[in-house]
Amino acid sequence: xxxxxxxxxxxxxxxxxxxxxxxxxxxxxxxxxxxxxxxxxxxxxxxxxxxxxxxxxxxxxxxxxxxxxxxxxxxxxxxxxxxxxxxxxxxxxxxxxxxxxxxxxxxxxxxxxxxxxxxxxxxxxxxxxxxxxxxx
Amino acid sequence: xxxxxxxxxxxxxxxxxxxxxxxxxxxxxxxxxxxxxxxxxxxxxxxxxxxxxxxxxxxxxxxxxxxxxxxxxxxxxxxxxxxxxxxxxxxxxxxxxxxxxxxxxxxxxxxxxxxxxxxxxxxxxxxxxxxxxxxxxxxxxxxxxxxxxxxxxxxxxxxxxxxxxxxxxxxxxxxxxxxxxxxxxxxxxxxxxxxxxxxxxxxxxxxxxxxxxxxxxxxxxxxxxxxxxxxxxxxxxxxxxxxxxxxxxxxxxxxxxxxxxxxxxxxxxxxxxxxxxxxxxxxxxxxxxxxxxxxxxxxxxxxxxxxxxxxxxxxxxxxxxxxxxxxxxxxxxxxxxxxxxxxxxxxxxxxxxxxxxxxxxxxxxxxxxxxxxxxxxxxxxxxxxxxxxxxxxxxxxxxxxxxxxxxxxxxxxxxxxxxxxxxxxxxxxxxxxxxxxxxxxxxxxxxxxxxxxxxxxxxxxxxxxxxxxxxxxxxxxxxxxxxxxxxxxxxx
Numbered sequence: 001x002x003x004x005x006x007x008x009x010x011x012x013x014x015x016x017x018x019x020x021x022x023x024x025x026x027x028x029x030x031x032x033x034x035x036x037x038x039x040x041x042x043x044x045x046x047x048x049x050x051x052x053x054x055x056x057x058x059x060x061x062x063x064x065x066x067x068x069x070x071x072x073x074x075x076x077x078x079x080x081x082x083x084x085x086x087x088x089x090x091x092x093x094x095x096x097x098x099x100x101x102x103x104x105x106x107x108x109x110x111x112x113x114x115x116x117x118x119x120x121x122x123x124x125x126x127x128x129x130x131x132x133x134x135x136x
Numbered sequence: 137x138x139x140x141x142x143x144x145x146x147x148x149x150x151x152x153x154x155x156x157x158x159x160x161x162x163x164x165x166x167x168x169x170x171x172x173x174x175x176x177x178x179x180x181x182x183x184x185x186x187x188x189x190x191x192x193x194x195x196x197x198x199x200x201x202x203x204x205x206x207x208x209x210x211x212x213x214x215x216x217x218x219x220x221x222x223x224x225x226x227x228x229x230x231x232x233x234x235x236x237x238x239x240x241x242x243x244x245x246x247x248x249x250x251x252x253x254x255x256x257x258x259x260x261x262x263x264x265x266x267x268x269x270x271x272x273x274x275x276x277x278x279x280x281x282x283x284x285x286x287x288x289x290x291x292x293x294x295x296x297x298x299x300x301x302x303x304x305x306x307x308x309x310x311x312x313x314x315x316x317x318x319x320x321x322x323x324x325x326x327x328x329x330x331x332x333x334x335x336x337x338x339x340x341x342x343x344x345x346x347x348x349x350x351x352x353x354x355x356x357x358x359x360x361x362x363x364x365x366x367x368x369x370x371x372x373x374x375x376x377x378x379x380x381x382x383x384x385x386x387x388x389x390x391x392x393x394x395x396x397x398x399x400x401x402x403x404x405x406x407x408x409x410x411x412x413x414x415x416x417x418x419x420x421x422x423x424x425x426x427x428x429x430x431x432x433x434x435x436x437x438x439x440x441x442x443x444x445x446x447x448x449x450x451x452x453x454x455x456x457x458x459x460x461x462x463x464x465x466x467x468x469x470x471x472x473x474x475x476x477x478x479x480x481x482x483x484x485x486x487x488x489x490x491x492x493x494x495x496x497x498x499x500x501x502x503x504x505x506x507x508x509x510x511x512x513x514x515x516x517x518x519x520x521x522x523x524x525x526x527x528x529x530x531x532x533x534x535x536x537x538x539x540x541x542x543x544x545x546x547x548x549x550x551x552x553x554x555x556x557x558x559x560x561x562x563x564x565x566x567x568x569x570x571x572x573x574x575x576x577x578x579x580x581x582x583x584x585x586x587x588x589x590x591x592x593x594x595x596x597x598x599x600x601x602x603x604x605x606x607x608x609x610x611x612x613x614x615x616x617x618x619x620x621x622x623x624x625x626x627x628x
Contacts, residue, residue, distance in 0.1 A: 025463040028455060028470030044193065048203045053498035056207070101537075102213050105460070106205060109215070112455045113204070117193035 008080060011064035014071060015049065016042040017079035018107045021091040023115070024084045044114040045107055063103060067094060145373050149175035149340075152360065152377040154347050154392075157224020158611045159598035160383030161326035161334065162265075162618040167381075168337035170626050175375065176334065177345040177362060179384070180221035183317045183327065192452045195316035199228055206387075208489055208564065210503040214410070215563045217315070218385065222343055225385070225611065226325035229565070230314045230429040230448075231304045232609035233271045235262045236616070239439060240606045248603040249575040252584055253620065261616035261623075269304035269324040274431040276300060280310040281427035283446040283477035286418065288432045290527025296436035301445075303431075304611075312448045314429045321428075345373075348497070350380065350396035350594070357398075357594050379625075383598040383618070386567040390491045390581075390600060391499035393571070398591060402581050403491030406501065407569040407605035410483040410562045412513070413447065413457045414520055416529035417475050424449035424477040430609075434523055441484030441607050442516045444523060449478055460537045460561050468541075469533065481520045484607030485509040491570060505557045513560065514552055521548045535561035568599035568610055573617075586621030597621050 008016065019042055049060060071079045071090055082090060094100045150173035153164040160176060168174045184198060197203040201220040208214040219225045236258065244250040265271070276285055291298035306322030314323065322328075335341060344365045351359045359376040382389045390403025424446070434444035447453070451470075457478055458469050469476055489503035517534060522545065524532055531541045537559045539551045574580025577589040580603075586595045597618040599610050606613055 022459070022463075025467070026455075027467045028451065028473075048197070048205065052202050052205060053496065055495045055498060055500055056202075056205075102207070105213075105215075106207075108459050109205070109456050110203075112459060113196060113452050114193040115455070116451045117191050 009065075010068035010078070011061045012042075012046055013078055013080040014064040014068035015045060015107055017071070017082060017087050018091060018104055019045050019111045020084070021087045022104070022108045022111055024088060041111055041114055045110040048110045049106075060103065060106075063099065067097070067100070067103075070094070070097075144371070146359075146376065147175065147373060148376045149173050150377065151175070151379045151381060152177065152375055153339075153381040153383060154360070155179075155224060155383035155385065155388075155598060156222050156326060156331055156341065157219065157383060157385065157598065158226050158326065158614040159618040160224065160381065161226075161330035162615050163381045163383060163595075163597045163622050164334035164339050165330040165337070166619065166622040166626070168334040168339040171337075174334060174339035175377075176331075176339060176341040177347060177375070178222050178224075178341065178343050179346040179388075180219070180224075181343050182222045183227055183319075186319075192313075192316050192450060199317060206501075208408070208501045208503045210489070210505060212505070212558050212560055212562060214408075214503060216408075216501075216567065217563070217565045218387065218567070221317075222331065222341070223317075223325040223327045224383075225565075227317050227327065228315050229325075229609065229611060231323045231325075232430050233266065233269060233302050233304045233612040234608045236606055236613040237438070237608060240604070244603045248572070248580075250573060250584060250603055251575070253573075253617070258616045258620065261619040262612060264619065265612060265615045266302070268329055270306045270322075271302050271304050271324075274300045274303050274305075274308075276432070279426075280423075281431050281446070282422045283416075283424045283427060283449070283479070284432040286422065286477075286527040286529075287434065287444070287446055287479070287523065290523045290525075291434050291436070293526040294436075294523060296434060296523065298432055298434045298436070301430055301433050308428050310427050312425050312427055312429070312450055314448060315453075318428075347384075347392060348395070350392065350398060352396065352398060352591065355590060356592050379593045379595065381595045381597055381622075383596070385598055386570040386600040387491055387499055387501060389596060389598055390570045391493045393581075393588075394491070394493040398594070399571070399581055399588065402571045402600075403493070403499075405570065405572070406489040406491055406503075406567060408487075408489065408503075408564045409566040409605055409607070410485050410487070410509075410513075411564055412481040412483070412516060412520070412535040412560070412562060414479045414481065414524065414535060415454065415458050415469055415533040416477050416479060416524045416527075417469065417472050417531040418477065418528050419475070419530050420528065421474040422477045423474055430480075434519075437515070437519055438607065440515070441512060442481060442519060443607070444479060444481045444520055447478040447480045449476065453478060458533050460535075461533050461540055462538065465533060465540065479520065479524060481516045482607070483509070483512055483516055484605055485512055507557075510555075510557065514555070517552065518545075518548065521545055537561055566599075566605070566610055568602045568606070569604050571596055571600040572603045573601045574603060585624045586617075595621055595625065 156178040304324035393402040571581035
C-alpha cells in the first residue's frame, strides 16, 4: 500500500476496491501500464462520486464506510491492502448484501467510462514526458 | 461576463426562458423573432469546442448532470442520462425527429381530453421543425452502419415492419459519438439553429446559471433567484421579467415549481421510457463503430409499445452494457469487437415515477415498478431475440443481470422462466409528462395554452407538458408543442 493509498478514507478505499475488482481480469484494454493507471481511475470515480448531490453522496459514503468496516472484519485487512484475489472474493461476498448491486453498478459504470479515456491519456502523457526527458 | 461581476445584480427582461434544449430554444427563438426582449438561462455550460470527441468520459462529465449519474430510485434502480449543457437533450441524443404517433395524439384527445393538438394542428409545426433542422430519412448503407443493415434484413426475413429513421443531421461522419455531442458531425442540436436564431434577434443567453426559486405574488411570477457558477465561485443574481417560460426538463421543471411553492401537483406523476440494451455478436464482422445510432427502427410492435433500434458502439458503451454479465463475458465480447453491436429495445411501459423536492437543491426521483410491465418486458426480450437471430447474430447478451450469453431462443425461455424485475438492467433517457397539459386543473398542471393553471404569466414548454409518454424519441413532439404554446401566446 502506497503512502497515497494509506491516506484514503475507508469509504474511498472500499470504492477503490470495488473499482479494481471490476478491472481485475479484464483483457480488453492495454494493461502494460495498469498499475500506474489505477490511481487515476480510482481518482476519476471518487471525483465523480464527490460531484453527486448530497442526497446521493452522503448515504453512499456512509454505506461504503460500513462496507469497508465489514471488509476489515471479514478479511482482517483494509480494503486498499487486499490482493486481487482477496478483493474479488470480498466483492463476491458483498454482492449478497442489499443495495450493493446498485453501488457496484455505479462504480463499474464510472470505471468503464474512464477506462478508455484516462488510461490512454495518461499513457500518452507518460510517452510525451519520456520524449522530453530523452531530448534533454 | 465573470460570475463575480454579476454578483448581487438584478437583471430584467420581458421574457425569461429557463432551459435551452428542445423546448426552451424554440420558445426563445420564436419570441425573439417576434421582437420580444428575451433572456435565456441555462444551468449547464456550452459544449466544449475543439474537444477530443473520443474523450467520452470527460465529455460525459461536461455534458451530463452528475457526470451521467442520475438514478431513478426503486427496485430496480434505473439510471437516467440527463443533459446539463447548452442545447439540453438535443446535444446528447441520437437526433431522431419523429412526429408524434397519431395513436398517441388520439389517446391524448380521448383519454386526457386534450384538444387542439391533433395530427392536423401539429402538422404545420412538424413541417417547420423538419425544415429548420434539415431532417432527412437516413439511407441504408453497405459500407457503414452494418448493424442497421443486418437488423433491417432480419425484419425482412420475419416479415416484420421496419423503417429507416428521420434524423436531424446535415452530414454524419459515422463515428458513433452522438451521446457526447458528436463534434465531427452536422447533428442539428439547438446550438446550431434555434439558439443562434434567438441570439441573432437580440436574445441573451446566460450559461452556468441555475434558477433556484421563482418569487411570485397573487398568481403572478415576478422574478427568479438564480446562481451563476464560475470556475471558482458562484454568484447569486435576481432576474425580473414579465413572462416566464420554463423548459428545464421533466424533472427540473416540476422541482422548481415545487420548491417555489407554485404547484404541489407538478412532478407527482412522471413517465419515462425503459431502454433495454442487448449486445449481439454476429458471425460476420459488423464494424459497428463505423456507424451511428438509431438509423433503423423495428416498428412491428410499436402500437404495443416496443421498438428496437441499433445503438452506438464504442468500447466504453460496449463494456458498460455487458459488464453485468461478468469479466469473462466482457473479455469474450471484446475479443470479437468487430463482430459486436449494441441494440436498444425501447418500451412504452406503465411504470411511473414521482419527483421528490423535499431534500435540498437537487430533486430525487422515485419510481415504482409496475408488475404489469413484466409481460411487456418479456415480449420485448422475445421479439428482440427473435429479430437479432434472424439478422445473423449468433450470440446475445441480454439486459438480465448475470444471465450470460444465449445462443438460441430456447436459451432465452430458460432465462425468462425465473426472471424478476430486480434482475433487469434497465436505463432511460426520456423523461416526460411530469406537468401534463389538460383541460381541467384537477388532473393536469398546465392549460392547453401552456400556462400553469394557477399562474398568469408562467408557461411550460418542455417534455413535462406532454400528457403521457409517447413510445418514441420526444424531441419532435416537444418542439412542435413549444411552437404551438408560443404561437398561441403571441397570437393573443
